[in-house]
Amino acid sequence: MARLHVRPGVDPDEPEVPVVTLRVDPDGAPGERAAARLGDHCYEGDGVLYLVRTDGWAEHALDGDRLTVGLAVYAAVLTRMGVDPAEFPDRSAADPGAVLILRAEAVVDPELYARAAPATALLVGAPDGTPEEGGDWPVLLAPAPGGEPTSGQ
Structure with missing residues (x-):
């Protein structure tokens, strides 16, 4: 199961800035x-x-203290990866032409989230720690096109 966190100390260049991971x-x-x-x-x-x-x-929606993050990818990218886009019926709120491949939710501190970096860090197979402890490079995903994180959705 995907794990979602908001915490500082992820980016060694800006350790005080929280990052959605x-x-x-x-x-x-x-x-x-x-x-x-x-x-x-x-x-x-x-x-x-x-x-x-x-x-x-990455699409973010904050409702009170519950953060939902969805990963949106265009079907052509999935096809190039050898993944059938039909496996994923949900569509992006920002662009219905994009497929939502994953959605994760977590209770977060809204004040900490408000200070978070705009990019979302995707960590693959990493233990519950910082990206350096996971050994692999994180994938940084920009916010949704035209959008800041939304509230109350």
Whole structure:
């Protein structure tokens, strides 16, 4: 099961800035397996992988203290990864042309979340710790197109 956290200390360059992190199991449910493969479609930069927003993004919705994060990816990207987009019937709120491959929820501190970096860090097979402890590079996902995190959805 994907695990969602908001915590500082993830980015060694800005340890005081909280980061929304989503940890997935590469052998988990279909959405986790698809998310785990996103790194193959990223570009490298300074110890992280970047998924370009033209391929996918992370959608955030905060309702009180419950944060929901959805990973949206275009069907063409899934097809290139060898994943059947039909496995994922849910669509992105930001762009219905994108497929939601994974959704995770967690209770978070709204004040901590309000200070979080805009990108979401996707960690694959990492233990419950910082990305450095996981050994693999995190995948950074931009916020949804045209959007700041939403509240009350």
